[in-house]
Amino acid sequence: MNHVAAIQMTSGPDVEANLERAAELIADATTAGAGLVLLPECFAALGAKALASVAAAEYDGRGPIRRFLAEQARLHGIWLLGGSIPLPRQADGKARASCLVVDPAGEEVARYDKLHLFDVEVADGHRSYRESKDYQHGDQPVCVDTPVGRVGLSICYDVRFPELYQQLCRDGAGLIVVPSAFTRVTGAAHWEVLLRARAIENQCYVLAANQSGQHPGGRETFGHSCLIDPWGEIVDLLAEGEGIVCGAIDPQHIQNIRERMPVARHRRFAVADQVVPAAKES
Numbered sequence: 644m645n646h647v648a649a650i651q652m653t654s655g656p657d658v659e660a661n662l663e664r665a666a667e668l669i670a671d672a673t674t675a676g677a678g679l680v681l682l683p684e685c686f687a688a689l690g691a692k693a694l695a696s697v698a699a700a701e702y703d704g705r706g707p708i709r710r711f712l713a714e715q716a717r718l719h720g721i722w723l724l725g726g727s728i729p730l731p732r733q734a735d736g737k738a739r740a741s742c743l744v745v746d747p748a749g750e751e752v753a754r755y756d757k758l759h760l761f762d763v764e765v766a767d768g769h770r771s772y773r774e775s776k777d778y779q780h781g782d783q784p785v786c787v788d789t790p791v792g793r794v795g796l797s798i799c800y801d802v803r804f805p806e807l808y809q810q811l812c813r814d815g816a817g818l819i820v821v822p823s824a825f826t827r828v829t830g831a832a833h834w835e836v837l838l839r840a841r842a843i844e845n846q847c848y849v850l851a852a853n854q855s856g857q858h859p860g861g862r863e864t865f866g867h868s869c870l871i872d873p874w875g876e877i878v879d880l881l882a883e884g885e886g887i888v889c890g891a892i893d894p895q896h897i898q899n900i901r902e903r904m905p906v907a908r909h910r911r912f913a914v915a916d917q918v919v920p921a922a923k924e925s
């Protein structure tokens with residue numbers, strides 16, 4: 644039950660086809676022994692045109708994607724993390740890129756709205772990404788208690804902002820998930836370094852589920868979904884194509900590393916916040 648898995652997919656705009664494929668891969672993950680399964684960002688719909696209709700359908704909680712997550716979690720008796728779906732908040736009706744956590748009874752027990760939106764020019768055919776056109780950003784970090792321990796939630800571009808991960812681990816997370824649709828170009832340059840850095844500096848497991856390959860509309864994603872341990876070692880990795888990565892979460896391994904090298908205790912937040920101008924030599 645302490646086994647976890649990340650699913651790597653090549654999603655397109657067809658929700659039904661994506662959910663069918665996700666179901667096959669979730670079944671593979673549970674056959675491999677995973678009790679907690681992470682789907683990638685945009686697993687159910689990748690492509691700007693699909694977003695608005697998906698968001699509207701999911702608004703009142705009876706849309707096909709939320710039903711799918713609940714059914715799959717119940718069917719396999721697993722914790723299922725729905726990487727991200729476009730989900731409006733009741734307060735303002737505006738969509739967030741939300742990661743939903745569903746327990747084995749099919750209940751939604753946590754929701755995390757992506758904090759950092761990907762508004763970036765990438766050198767892959769001079770593509771512009773403007774997530775803020777479709778989404779509002781979230782405004783709070785979220786942890787959830789599961790049988791593999793406390794899990795910190797994040798999504799894709801968040802991985803570039805280390806203070807979020809520090810906060811999640813200060814709140815007790817031993818595993819942080821990073822469902823992603825990381826681009827091929829930025830992934831080749833930064834993906835593994837960023838994920839391993841977040842694992843090493845926080846001495847926690849990192850489970851990352853990425854999209855992989857060519858998507859309709861010309862977008863390309865990097866794959867390389869992986870599980871990284873608290874020492875920064877890659878436990879399992881899938882470079883390309885669709886499939887799963889999996890491994891065990893060992894709380895003793897986290898504790899041993901944190902005891903031998905207690906960086907959280909050595910951290911000097913107060914000093915780091917006070918950068919002062921260099922004094923002139925007299």
Ligand SMILES: NC(=O)CCC(=O)C(=O)O
Binds near residue numbers: 760761799801824
């Ligand atoms: N969907 C995303 O947040 C993409 C992030 C990404 O590719 C990056 O380089 O950061």
